[in-house]
Amino acid sequence: MMTKTPPSVDLHINPTLARKILTGFIRTEIERVGFHKAVLGLSGGIDSALACYLAAEALGPQNVLAMRMPYHTSSPESLEHAQLVIDTLGVQSLTVPITEMVEPLFVRFPDMDNLRKGNVMARARMIVLYDQSSAFGGLVIGTGNKTEILLGYSTLYGDSACALNPIGDLYKTQVRQLAADMGVPSEIIAKPPSADLWVGQTDEDELGFTYEQADQLLYLLVDQRYSPEDCIAAGFEPPLVHAVVARVRRNHFKRILPPIAKISNRTIGYDFLYPRDWGT
């Protein structure tokens, strides 16, 4: 049987235009509600580094608070890389370890597996970020990319929680391209992506495929409206296609608000529809 080479999908973006649109978005969405500052969690990875670069350019580095929130098993390299971004940009920063916040719950439930612990840590970081949002007077900037959102590779009400997300319509490979263009340090761009929730964790091990593969496939499925069968016919391996399609469907609940049971004539989310930017 002949196997076809998957099509080469060009995901390149014009970085100048992307930068202009995304920094304009950050500035506008923050200023229109009366703020001029932002808070974000800086993990040491590429997504939050890029979000931090965009926020610093949009608002000025003095108006950005980058939060390092390590757990005691977090990789020291993650902390160093986050510090590198902070020092390079001159943004404000704060380090708040979450170990003391989460340990009591881990002790209370000793059989807690890595997934539960990871979710608890992601939500503890959300609590710290939103508290600093109030203390610093800045909105929380999201750092999830399009690949991660589509695959549902995030913790609901954890790392996905934010007031606005400038990079959520960029695939991981596009994040890499824009990060390189904006001068994010190469060691951050080059290292394997990891949620760093336990030692040795990497995204691609956990997902079972590479971001390169996933992005090409998602672009055809989502942006170009290929059916799964079209993707297989175009040369993608059926197990990969099925795995990605299943993840996108299974995790859709993370991308929408919880449904409200409709009983009145006018219900929030169904027929009470106002733009978020109402009046601004």
Place this chain on the structure above:
Amino acid sequence: MSLTIALAQINTCLGNVERNLEKHIALVKEARKSGADLLIFPELSLTGYVLQDLASAVAHRPTRDDPIFRPLLEASQDIDLVVGFVDEDLRSRFYIAAAYLSRGQVLHVHHKVYLPTYGLFDEGRFFAWGNSISAFDTRFGRLGMLICEDFWHASPPYLLWLDGADLLLLTSASPGRGLGSEEQLESARWVEHINRAYASLFTIFVAHANRVGYEDGLNFWGGSTVFDPNGALLARGPYHEESLALAEVDLRQIHRTRARLPLLRDERIALVQRELNRILQTS
């Protein structure tokens, strides 16, 4: 005869008509100082675009009694204006509309006839569909107005051309989308292509005012343009930034282009009608 067109490539405050009115009045003053004869505001310039359930709350009637239109009509004494708004008709249907104001009079109101209700658009849910397309006479000659999706369809510009419009005034709140490796967004490239094509195919002037700013994650890309009857670009506003783009339009260019290229003279309208009747009867 020469005419200076100004394109008000503005951002708007979503749902705050009074604040947008202030901006309109300020722009009118600026355009007059720059010597403009005609100032074109983008689609829904008085209200903002992603209105959803706000549509009925921000609607106005283009009359002298209306608190929003009274100052606009006064402002139109020395400069003709195209403004974008939500028009509530006498039976309370709500339209995406553009009004042409001149010397204190409303010369024409166009209701958007194509409401995109697909992809990121949901206009058909919130607005009534306009039901006519006609050109109208002004002190600069016979013009036609269309709003955004109206000119993504080929028939409205064609009808205005046949109805005598030598200058098309197009308004948009066009969300930017399709970022590839090019310097322009796909949506910007597409709109410029078709506007240049209309100018060339119909040997007319085509002026397009598009807004800028952000609403609920959408970016509006600006890049307002004026093309002449040869399809040449006379002016272009910057992408994604507010501006007042000015173009001096020499209306004699229509004479020169049509002397060379008599596409209007040779257009076989009766043939079109005959074939349209046949197609409609058989389909």
